[in-house]
Amino acid sequence: MSQPVVDDVPQPQGSSPSIALATSEDARQRRKIAELEEKLQVLESGQAIKRRETNYYISKGRAIQCIVTLYDALEDLIAENDRRCDDQQSDEDSPVHPHSQECLQFGYIALSNALSWFHSRASELEYDEYLQMLKKLRQGADGARGDDTSKLKSLVADWVNRELKPHPPVDTDDKSCRGFVNDACGRLLCPTELDWSNPIVRAGIRDHAGGHVVTEMSWPTFMYEKYTANPDNLEEGLFKSSPLVQPYKAIFTSPSSAKEFANEGDGADIIANNRRASKDFHSGKKVKTHLRLALSSVTSWRSIDGDFDYIPFWRTIVDFFERPPGRAAQRKVEQLLAWWTRKVFGTSHRAELSDGAKANMSVNALARQRAQLDDAAFDSD
Incomplete structure (x- = not known):
């Protein structure tokens, strides 16, 4: 049996699917390069996002020891908040917390106030990503x-x-x-x-x-x-x-x-x-x-x-x-x-300004003048 011959033109409909339709090598290489560039772009995009995320955590971590806690570990703050959540779900009466635990909880609240996204993100991230976030925050601190x-x-x-x-x-x-x-x-x-x-x-x-x-x-x-x-x-x-x-x-x-x-x-x-x-x-x-x-x-x-x-x-x-210890000390x-x-x-001497002085300042005076002109135009209509 003779072998099929593939010409430079597409074969008629019904030809064997095992027969390749000839295309130029340049075209095939261009498509391969385009596919590789697309994959590389996706990969670099993901890496760029990861770098931005890492830089973000490190930059935010720099403030932790100034405005949250100087010595306590982030893991200890989180563990204390988790422990209190577990206590709330139990049927037992609320326990009296020792001072050390109160300090940790105050620290967690301060952390959540300073980094408003931290509490929700720590709950949503996969565990490995969560650990990486803590690592970068510590690195910044x-x-x-x-x-x-x-x-x-x-x-x-x-x-x-x-x-x-x-x-x-x-x-x-x-x-x-x-x-x-x-x-x-x-x-x-x-x-x-x-x-x-x-x-x-x-x-x-x-x-x-x-x-x-x-x-x-x-x-x-x-x-x-x-x-x-x-x-x-x-x-x-x-x-x-x-x-x-x-x-x-x-x-x-x-x-x-x-x-x-x-x-x-x-x-x-x-x-x-x-x-x-x-x-x-x-x-x-x-x-x-x-x-x-x-x-x-x-x-x-x-x-x-x-x-x-x-x-x-x-x-x-x-x-x-x-x-x-008391009101006098407070x-x-x-x-x-x-x-x-x-x-x-x-x-600041702002609090020393009287209402009359504020009313005569140019911002308030201009507002009154504009209102008066608008009223006059309305009455003339």
Whole structure:
């Protein structure tokens, strides 16, 4: 039997389906290239989405340790919220939660408020994707803390040198010469119940001698206004020192605004501060935190510095503001926060405007004029 012959033209209808209809090699190659390019485009599109998602999580994670929790793990916050959901579904009475669990739950609520999408997304994602999200958020948080501690290292040295004028000045790069071996840094780190000017106290602190061991159970001098505490009223002046406000302003407004603290009092220019903060935010400037670590001789981040444990110290500060023992303490906390608002953002005189003054301002005057013209046109019709 003779073999079928395929000409350069399509075969008539009814030809065997095993016979290939001839096409040019160039056409076939163009189609293959187009298919590969389409697959590559789909693949790159997915990778681009994944990269954008990763960058988004990392960028959002940078704020966690500033506005949510400094030390608690995200997994612990989530586990505490899940545990409470399980308790609500049980028939048992609502249990009394220990303080540690209350802190975790407050942290989860703060996280959900700061990242409004987090709660729903954590519920919707597949488990592997959920783990990747937490990993990237942690990566962002750790990266921000690393930036904070390294940049504040030089800023704090500048502030100490400018305010205390030590001789020799505090080295802006070498942290090994800080801490209690440095008289200026030691004065700021010294517990308020001890007198740094006493040479016996200085020697005892440096030697970790009995009665001079520095732990998180003491308020450091740098946390007090003018570095002086009243032993009969330890709340007086606490959290009102310039070395506290300056790092805060460096973090949340701009490093340059922190330099203005000493001269601005309570009447700072809010508009100038906000413009500066916006400019620095959009230009990508980074701002830093953790004052005690910057004053110490520790060269890398860790939660325990000798006998001083940062974790319970941080929780003591949080409790001071969030768990006042009564109404009088609550009023003092509110007054202190109002003081911080003035120091950071300046004083707004808007509330001092009378209704009459507001009515005569050009925006309101123009609105009245337009309404009057509209009324006149309506009456003429």
